[in-house]
Amino acid sequence: MSMENIDMYYFSGTGNTRLVAEKMMEVFRDIGVKTTLQKIEDSETGDVDLSHTIGIGFPVAILSTYSFVWDFINGLPEAHGTEIFMVDTLGGYSGGIVGPLRKILEKKGYKTIGACEIVMPLNIFYIQDSETCKTKVQRGLMKAEEYAHALVEGRARWGRVPVFSDVMKTVSMGGLKLAAWGPHQRYLKFRVERSLCNVCGTCADLCPVGNIKMEEHPVAGDNCQYCMRCVSFCPLGAIPCIMNYRGKTYSAMNHGEMLK
Ligand SMILES: Cc1cc2nc3c(=O)[nH]c(=O)nc-3n(C[C@H](O)[C@H](O)[C@H](O)COP(=O)(O)O)c2cc1C
Structure with a gap:
């Protein structure tokens, strides 16, 4: 090269x-x-x-x-x-x-x-x-x-x-379409646990497609890519991960580093 x-x-x-x-x-x-x-x-x-x-x-x-x-x-x-x-x-x-x-x-x-x-x-x-x-x-x-x-x-x-x-790849494209499908998005939506959330906005700042809007509490729209950022980097663990066994999440760094 x-x-x-x-x-x-x-x-x-x-x-x-x-x-x-x-x-x-x-x-x-x-x-x-x-x-x-x-x-x-x-x-x-x-x-x-x-x-x-x-x-x-x-x-x-x-x-x-x-x-x-x-x-x-x-x-x-x-x-x-x-x-x-x-x-x-x-x-x-x-x-x-x-x-x-x-x-x-x-x-x-x-x-x-x-x-x-x-x-x-x-x-x-x-x-x-x-x-x-x-x-x-x-x-x-x-x-x-x-x-x-x-x-x-x-x-x-x-x-x-x-x-x-x-x-x-064709199979994958079908899977991505299914993930973007309205009912899938609505059914598998990440929802903030309001009693834990302090409305810091980290989830909205980190969402790569701007799918989280800060209202009284963060609200996810219907364009989630399921990249796991919001659930993994919420500093208070206030977004339960419904897809993971026992709700456990993974991240390779902390939210401060990820925001840089
Ligand atoms: C929605 C989603 C789908 C995934 N699909 C696959 C997959 O098809 N095959 C695979 O080996 N890993 C899959 N993974 C695991 C990730 O590819 C893997 O953990 C990756 O290293 C995450 O990288 P990141 O931390 O940079 O996001 C998937 C993860 C997510 C969140």
Whole structure:
């Protein structure tokens, strides 16, 4: 990779992807590459500088990633050979999303130089104990470091399992549509426990799609992406997580760090 400037765009619901992206930036900076690290939810695809190498980082969600992350990827400008790499973090299985993503980016004219999937603690359904999570994070960050070196040294690869991963992407798109469906949104809405909430607004500040409005208490609309930020980072634990076993939540950092 030519590697003079790298702009990495990432989304992270509960901190895993952010830690991975930060670790990779650390490696790049240590070898003298100029880098920027930008949140997808605060970025416009029209501002992407195609003279720089581009990085994309996201968590796997429903066998691909969140709809607004797809909007960002699909909205990337047409390129003429701009180098691009990706990293995702996941609990265990992504359905091979790197394959269809490579196809989309190559069709747009990008040179796809590397993709890597990094297992990190699962942040939904069943949250493991903190020691197990810590060990997974450490292993994940070692893999991120190794991947960043592989990118710099031109050893990184972007594999693709044909057909199967395309089928899985279709399944994922169906899952994302179902999650966005009105009755699903209304039935599985996160609701604030009013007796615990002190109306600090952290949940509204952190929601990546502005789905939480501060009224007398925070109120979630019908565009929840289920990224887990509000439930995981509420400083008072005032948003019960109805999807997780015993309501336990996971986060890789505290809410103050996440707000930065
Ligand atoms: C709504 C949702 C869907 C998820 N779907 C998957 C999945 O299909 N496969 C998987 O391995 N992990 C899945 N996960 C787990 C996350 O990908 C994993 O914990 C990730 O590292 C979280 O990254 P983050 O902390 O940057 O948000 C899902 C998590 C959420 C919240």
